[in-house]
Amino acid sequence: xxxxxxxxxxxxxxxxxxxxxxxxxxxxxNNLDKVKQLSxxxxxxxxxxxxxxxxxxxxxAKNLALYELANDGTKLSTxxxxxxxxxxxxxxLRKGPYQVNLLLGGYDxxxxxxxxxxxxxxxxxxxxxxGSQGYASSFCLSIMDKEYKEGLSESDALxxxxxxxKEIATRFLINQPNFMIKIIDKDGVRVHSxxxxxxxx
Amino acid sequence: xxSSLTMARRYDSSTTTFSPEGRLHQVEYAIEAIxxxxxxxxxxGNDGIVMASERRITSGLLAPAKTSEKTYKxxxxxxxxxxxxxxxxxxxxxxxxxxxxxxxxxxxxxxxVEQLVEHVCNYKQSYTQYGGLRPFGVAFLFAGYDENHGFxxxxxxxxxxxxxxxxxxxxxxxxxxxxxxxxxxxxxxSSEMTDEEETxxxxxxxxxxxxxxxxxxxxxxAAAAEKMELFTMKLDESGDVVHHILTQKEAQAVIxxxxxxxxxxxxx
Numbered sequence: 364x365x366x367x368x369x370x371x372x373x374x375x376x377x378x379x380x381x382x383x384x385x386x387x388x389x390x391x392x393n394n395l396d397k398v399k400q401l402s403x404x405x406x407x408x409x410x411x412x413x414x415x416x417x418x419x420x421x422x423x424a425k426n427l428a429l430y431e432l433a434n435d436g437t438k439l440s441t442x443x444x445x446x447x448x449x450x451x452x453x454x455x456l457r458k459g460p461y462q463v464n465l466l467l468g469g470y471d472x473x474x475x476x477x478x479x480x481x482x483x484x485x486x487x488x489x490x491x492x493x494g495s496q497g498y499a500s501s502f503c504l505s506i507m508d509k510e511y512k513e514g515l516s517e518s519d520a521l522x523x524x525x526x527x528x529k530e531i532a533t534r535f536l537i538n539q540p541n542f543m544i545k546i547i548d549k550d551g552v553r554v555h556s557x558x559x560x561x562x563x564x
Numbered sequence: 565x566x567s568s569l570t571m572a573r574r575y576d577s578s579t580t581t582f583s584p585e586g587r588l589h590q591v592e593y594a595i596e597a598i599x600x601x602x603x604x605x606x607x608x609g610n611d612g613i614v615m616a617s618e619r620r621i622t623s624g625l626l627a628p629a630k631t632s633e634k635t636y637k638x639x640x641x642x643x644x645x646x647x648x649x650x651x652x653x654x655x656x657x658x659x660x661x662x663x664x665x666x667x668x669x670x671x672x673x674x675x676x677v678e679q680l681v682e683h684v685c686n687y688k689q690s691y692t693q694y695g696g697l698r699p700f701g702v703a704f705l706f707a708g709y710d711e712n713h714g715f716x717x718x719x720x721x722x723x724x725x726x727x728x729x730x731x732x733x734x735x736x737x738x739x740x741x742x743x744x745x746x747x748x749x750x751x752x753x754s755s756e757m758t759d760e761e762e763t764x765x766x767x768x769x770x771x772x773x774x775x776x777x778x779x780x781x782x783x784x785x786a787a788a789a790e791k792m793e794l795f796t797m798k799l800d801e802s803g804d805v806v807h808h809i810l811t812q813k814e815a816q817a818v819i820x821x822x823x824x825x826x827x828x829x830x831x832x
Contacts, residue, residue, distance in 0.1 A: 434679060437712055443671035450670050473711065 364537050365397060365410035368495035368503055368527060369466040369479050370511065372520035375548030376468030376477035379524050380408045382541035382558055394559035398545045402427045405441055405469030406545055406552045407448075410496040411462045411484070419461045423448055441469030445480035445488060453486035460484055464496040470547050477547060493523075502534055503527035517546065521555070580696055591692050594699040594722035601647040603735035603781040604634065606705040607749070608717045609770040610763075612798035613707040615645045616774035618735070618782055619793050632809060635795045639664035641674050641805040642708030643797060647735035648722075649701040656700060660684045677708030681718045681726050689724025699723070703734045707797050709805050715797070730764065731773075737781035744780050748773055767796050771810075775822045787823075789815040 366381040384392035395413075399420035400406045407423075409416045426447070430439055439447070445467050455461050465482040481487075481494045493507045510523045521544075528542055541558025583589055602618040617634040633650060637643045638660045646653040663683045667675035684704070691699050699722040706718040706726075719734060720726035731749045733741030750763055765773060771794060779787045794810040810818070 434676065437676060439671065440673065443673045446672040447670060 365497050366499035366531060366539055367408035367410045367466055368499055369408060369468050370493040370520045370523055371477050371479045372517050373514045375470050376479050377520045377524055377546050378406060378408045378468050379542055379544045381539040382543050383539055384413055393541055394561050394563055396543050396561040398543050400552045403551050405444055406547055407465045407467040410464040415461045415463045419463050440471050441478045449482055449486050449488040456486055466494055466496060468547050499531055502530045506530055580693060588692060591699050591723045594701045597701040598648040598703045601735045603737060604645040604647050604705050605733050605741060605774045605777045606717045607731045607770040607774050608715060609765050609767045612767040612796055613715050613717055614767060614770040614774050615705055615707055615795045616778055617645050617793045619791050632793055634793050637807055642677055642680055643807055645705040647703045652700040653702045656684055656702060659687050676710045676712055677716045681706050685720050685724045685726045741777045741781045744777050767798055771818045772822050775818050787819050789819060
């Protein structure tokens, strides 16, 4: 039931996800942060059971940190990070799969661009200019198809995010009042806005 | 030193035992083995790397090797030169190739050169600490290119230690070669610049310098193209790494240039 989507813009990526933590008919929490930071300039929006969300993102994030420690501060590019994730998903698939669908976004200093990758729990991987996971796709992909233009600005991208959230709020059966929106650019990963503060217990 | 020689006998049979002086004799003996091997010179230029080695033809009946027995390609952006036991080297080269391939499979990107070198060296080190097996009798010169640090030259030995170099020599007479490099690397004769400051040579200058070094280390034998193997690593116009072993003709041209240079060096 998670809503996760993302858009690449000129100089970065924006990732958005709903903040609802629920199972069956019960809502556990309404301020969950599903856009998990992986490295200084990358993060991924995750759709799936909370256990796998936490397990997988922490595993990847810590392995990326280990790489930087072991290799004198060398960072992995967004593409390399996405492929690393894909490989981990592929290996786990025939043992004990991670039931996570991801949108991995990152900024690379070398190319001075953002990039966005779509991965699903079956270890597929595709670089995309914009994308979404879950039921949300039925509502926001058409909006992004229509409104996305290559080289659009951060504010344009945020406008598309706003339109998508509005569409989901209007037409999606499940009520998702809170959204976490994060921006990744040359300055790193920052929170743009949230519906409910994850820090509030 | 003499007393430790007699005592050494008790502590030199096992790789995994320190001597009372804190030395690993097996590792040191392995390093000694390489000092009898054919010389290899490595020089880092500003637009590429040169690795030159001595080809030892042990018998006229030997069939000419289809590929080199000194230079090995590890992946599209790295190669190495070997000094020591070729059979040992083959195992390590396999390891390096596997590591480079697996890294590329995992990250879809070329392995940073130092990581490749460190992997091979960690593998060598384990043979000095576990299992009671003898160390590898091989020293390597690694040449490679990556986006983070450009062209790099590394040297490693049987202990598993490695370091990065601007220019270095391994194998027979390496001390003589190193002293020549110390005085000649960065001087204007080996580069097109005429600055007084030390500058790294371009690949053409590095080739000439490498031949000069080999002439010195192969002291006594006349410089000839069949006795040397000259390897260069450069980038082409599209930014891809190019590995090139010079043909007989190309090698002879460099040797001739060096000869002309040394002949005119006496003139003021």
